[in-house]
Amino acid sequence: MNDRVPRRSKMNKKLLSGILLVILSVMAASALACTCIGRPGTLTEEYGWADTVFLGSVRTVVQPTGWNHLLVELQVESTWKGDPGALVFVITELSSAACGVEFQVGENWVVFGTDTVREGVTGFYTHLCSLTTPEEYAADIIFELGPVTVRELAWGALKSWYR
Numbered sequence: 001m002n003d004r005v006p007r008r009s010k011m012n013k014k015l016l017s018g019i020l021l022v023i024l025s026v027m028a029a030s031a032l033a034c035t036c037i038g039r040p041g042t043l044t045e046e047y048g049w050a051d052t053v054f055l056g057s058v059r060t061v062v063q064p065t066g067w068n069h070l071l072v073e074l075q076v077e078s079t080w081k082g083d084p085g086a087l088v089f090v091i092t093e094l095s096s097a098a099c100g101v102e103f104q105v106g107e108n109w110v111v112f113g114t115d116t117v118r119e120g121v122t123g124f125y126t127h128l129c130s131l132t133t134p135e136e137y138a139a140d141i142i143f144e145l146g147p148v149t150v151r152e153l154a155w156g157a158l159k160s161w162y163r
Contacts, residue, residue, distance in 0.1 A: 052082030089123030
């Protein structure tokens with residue numbers, strides 16, 4: 001009696017195993033991707049959920065040691081809601097796959113943020129599922145938000161203009 005498994009059966013098992021591996025890999029990757037079901041909401045909803053809404057220029061983007069988030073420092077230029085101060089920290093996830101906002105130094109952003117304290121840092125949390133948007137793509141949002149509160153310049157900045 002021959003106990004050998006036919007060669008075709010071994011090939012079919014390998015093929016099925018390969019297909020199964022590909023399917024599981026695709027499912028795992030899509031499970032890790034950011035999903036914003038029902039978000040962002042309307043401008044009115046997002047404004048209501050946010051503790052602050054402001055336009056700011058990105059000064060620094062760092063991942064502090066031991067953090068699984070990014071810490072972003074922004075210079076506030078104008079405000080629609082709240083009083084975030086002249087310099088603020090915004091905390092977001094590490095990547096867009098985890099719904100993090102991909103801030104870059106020098107860019108201007110309209111930020112919809114919620115109050116947060118992480119690792120002892122007080123700031124605002126934001127994510128891709130909010131209306132946080134680069135200024136260059138936010139014309140409609142800025143128009144709909146209406147008049148802003150412009151931060152007053154420090155006397156030192158004014159003095160340098162008059163010299």
